[in-house]
Amino acid sequence: MSHAENRSSVAARIGAAAWIVATVQFLVVQLVVQSAWRMPYSWADNNISDLGNVECQIWDVSRPRYVCSPLHDAMNASFVVHGVLLLVGTLLTGACWGRGRISGSARILFVINAGGWVLVGFVPADVNEDLHVLGALLIMALGNIGLICTGFAPRASLFGGLRPITLSIAAAAVVAAWMFFGQHDPGIGLGGLERIAAFAMDAWALVMALAIVRTHRKENASLWQRSVPPSSPAHGSSRAART
Secondary structure, rough: OOHHHHHHHHHHHHHHHHHHHHHHHHHHHHHHHOOOOOOOOOOOOOOOOHHHOOEEEEEEEOOOOOEOOOOOOHHHHHHHHHHHHHHHHHHHHHHHHOOHHHHHHHHHHHHHHHHHHHHHHHOOOOOOOOHHHHHHHHHHHHHHHHHHHOOOOOOOOOOHHHHHHHHHHHHHHHHHHHHHHOOOOOOOOOHHHHHHHHHHHHHHHHHHHHHHHHHHHHHHHHHHHHOOOOOHHEEEEEEEHHH
């Protein structure tokens, strides 16, 4: 492996780790924050943003509900950390996307998606609803378009080789986003639709991060086997294990 290839490999693994941490911390913080609510919090009926609202009040003209999130600061910090880690992962996994305009466009949209998460963290919905909604659009509209673009990355690339997974997640996300913004509830609640639309990127990033880890483990095993002389005990044991 050349120096450049080794550097790309290390960067991809760091990026994968950033994506894994982003998704895990985001889920854990949501569960902790919602557990502090005195009123029951519902993933079907409540928006994700309700967890970050600053004031305790009846909220949302279209779907009035009482929102009071004692740990809103933790949730908003998690939004920001989530966006930053998604950005880090996107920048460091460049070798996994392949070359070309589609891959380049996908990564740009992923960067915008990450910026959307940072925006909604810094601007809670009940502080500035317009800016908050803009952040949500960056996440659920442009971010999911980025997923579609990724689905057409070159097949020779790692992500391109996982095209069916990417396009399946992207399709579910786009349909959910359209139904959420149009308020067409199929029975899982608008909160449920929002989660499908917004968490699709996390689901994809987690799958791709695990694929990166698995691929580099295989590469390291292959390099180790090639580095062992054929007559050495280690080489013989590894060959015996394979048979």
